[in-house]
Amino acid sequence: MDTLKRKPIEKRPLYRDEIRNAIKKAIMLGELKPGDRIIETRWARELGVSQSPVREAIRELEMIGLVENIPYQGCFVKKVTKKDMKDSYKVRQHLEMLGVQGAVEHVNEEQIQEIYSILKDMEHAAEDNDFDLYIKKDVLFHKKIVAISKNDILLRSWEQCNIHDLTYIGTWISHHTLEQLSVRHEGLYEAIAARDTERASRELTRHFEQLMEELDLRED
Amino acid sequence: MDTLKRKPIEKRPLYRDEIRNAIKKAIMLGELKPGDRIIETRWARELGVSQSPVREAIRELEMIGLVENIPYQGCFVKKVTKKDMKDSYKVRQHLEMLGVQGAVEHVNEEQIQEIYSILKDMEHAAEDNDFDLYIKKDVLFHKKIVAISKNDILLRSWEQCNIHDLTYIGTWISHHTLEQLSVRHEGLYEAIAARDTERASRELTRHFEQLMEELDLRED
């Protein structure tokens, strides 16, 4: 991280989010490796902002578990292990199970259309091999279901467990093409559209078990 | 909040945690009511600290869902509704279901002893009518089980959904005595000690369904 030149962020407040994304990006791109320190003052200097917003951004990364903070010592990039991936899939599986149950109960026609439209966007992104857009739609698909369930606490918990970044990693290391991954969501969509709790639960379980099995196949 | 005199916190760094607790306490005691603003500068003045640590403390309260932040406008105390309580019980039920499954799988004799000891502490606190200690042990009992499951992501998610404070409120508004509440944990303990996944799941489900049913009985 020391030697890289970073583009200073635009001069306009609410830097926090941009700073968080900049640091997150560095982690995702591998510029910051597990165990590396994240030095508040240095990032502040590089991005041309003060220490305060950098500090807050790092706090947020700490909350979602991407970095670890030791008081008076600093922040360090956490290593995301295969076990972490698997653990997070399990957590998602259980949280989204609650989401699916609520979704089947509350979903209306308009929302079914919305999910369908997200699913199609996802499949188109997959065809175009647009990785970033694919991730976005994949995450949104699952989030939408959770949101429809009308359990705000659930939605917050779901959002906080760092789904987006782990999905990014999980998709990145997957053996499958985006198209193979995207079509896997169809069963769940159909079950919800049919308001079939039983089937939706099965589809969801299968969805995550597939992802977990594939992790086991990876050598690293 | 305006008129109350607050005890300035001790002069030694890492104010953040104390500040967070001070604000949280004000919310719990009802000094700050739902919808009230939490003004960074005013709290800083009252506690004799600067704005920065107050800001960070508020960010943490925002993360656990106790307050709501609107950019460039401020923080407002969130109302905890009966629905929020119920929703959070459901989330806990699903998260802890995963925890219990893992716990039964991984628990060793020493850990069984530890859970037992927490259970007894809880029951003693209940006998003494020591409300704060009771909550602490109640929360710890559940957390311990989640911790034993060896799923770090689960533990983090569980911790982040503001369990402690909601348990506090839930216990506070319960119709039951602490002793009635404490003994309800025995079945779950026994099932885990017997390494009986089936029974442990049943006990956990029953535990939360009791809590949710009781919420319905409250007029509000």
Next chain:
DNA sequence: ATAATAAATATAATCGATTATATTAAAACG
């Protein structure tokens, strides 16, 4: 030479002040 102690350094945590934004109050206009 090794252990204990003290100085130096790096950086997190905090501070006091400044800047940016949103809201409210006042004024000008039609």
Next chain:
DNA sequence: CGTTTTAATATAATCGATTATATTTATTAT
């Protein structure tokens, strides 16, 4: 009299500098 525009105010967001802590390096004593 109501509507739009402008000024004033409150406070969030950020800044640059200071203070506190941990770690490293140098020094002294045994």
